[in-house]
Amino acid sequence: MATSVYHIPVMLTQCTEGLAIDPNGIYVDVTFGGGGHSREILKHLDKGHLYGFDQDVDAEANIPASDNFTFVAANFRDLKKYLRLYGVTKVDGILADLGISSHQIDEPSRGFSTRFKGDLDMRMNQEAEISAKEVLNTYDEGKLHKILGIYGEIKNAKTLAQAIVSERASSPFETTEGFTAFLKKYAPKGKDFKYYAQVFQALRIEVNDEIGALEDLLMNSLEVLKPEGRLVVMSYHSLEDRLVKNLMIKGKFQGEVEKDFYGNLIRPLEPLTRGAIVADEEEVAANPRARSAKLRIAKRTGK
Structure with a gap:
């Protein structure tokens, strides 16, 4: 290649x-x-x-x-x-x-980008145990709040963490496309893509420590x-x-x-x-x- x-x-x-x-x-x-x-x-x-x-x-x-x-x-x-x-x-x-x-961004299956539909993965080491899917669907609200606030510098991190926990109870997060659609209602007007990037960055940093x-x-x-x-x-x-x-x-x-x-x-x-x-x-x-x-x-x- x-x-x-x-x-x-x-x-x-x-x-x-x-x-x-x-x-x-x-x-x-x-x-x-x-x-x-x-x-x-x-x-x-x-x-x-x-x-x-x-x-x-x-x-x-x-x-x-x-x-x-x-x-x-x-x-x-x-x-x-x-x-x-x-x-x-x-x-x-x-x-x-x-x-x-x-390459990692442009490969849909890796789940790093908001531009493609793929699994919520984000593991740089594909043999690692925890993926973005596990973070979103299993971390408690406090831990999600911390990750989003510190790693993503998300201003409404607490609100978003609460929403994630509420949403996953009935509809667990599976794909980047589905998660991005969910994020849309919490993104500042006119700054959707920057917001998505910040959230994805926070998850990626956590997944890969x-x-x-x-x-x-x-x-x-x-x-x-x-x-x-x-x-x-x-x-x-x-x-x-x-x-x-x-x-x-x-x-x-x-x-x-x-x-x-x-x-x-x-x-x-x-x-x-x-x-x-x-x-x-x-x-x-x-x-x-x-x-x-x-x-x-x-x-x-x-x-």
Whole structure:
């Protein structure tokens, strides 16, 4: 399957340059997907090696034929554990292009999109136990309220959670089409599609434990990156970006910055970008998904 059809990589040049690739270094693309970023990284390697992680079995169709590449069929939250299986304890750079791939969105059966009729699935790992259907039909009202409010930033999250629990008692949710039709009465006038996207985002994040997985990935990254090693992370919504930003700037996910006796910042990473890098108008016009992308780059401190 062609990479351009499966997924168009966002800010390809900026991501690759952010890694400051050593031709003989060891790198990890923790979100392999269509392989677009990985193929670009491989162009810069001589004796170096690239490990590509992806929990979605569909991504395996895009594995490049290269002796410098190893595909790891696993969730990136287990980065350190799986690298050790290959005898790797330290790497020169890690790239994470978070969120959902174009292929996953465009495949009706995966249930990620409001544009197609499909099962309410939304599992990135198709062998995972909990799907969006289970979340909608079994979670209690309080838990649904929390998910919709925090992960989807839905303003009427409490009302919607109550409505979901009431509706499913007589008519359980089965398809994306049916659920979207149900959502229509609760969407702000003229903002239907944005509302649907926010609700679907909330469900997707819960189904795949995306925030927990990202926290695990970032903490794993601190352990496996060599001193001066690069961490390049691209996020697509504020929840992800806030975690990445806080770790890079403050050295932790929340709380105040810590300083040593001399007033120096205590943090394991040093940001290399002033704020987030965003795609230019030309790229956004060619690939609308790039509009919400925020790219942050940092290097590992210490010896």
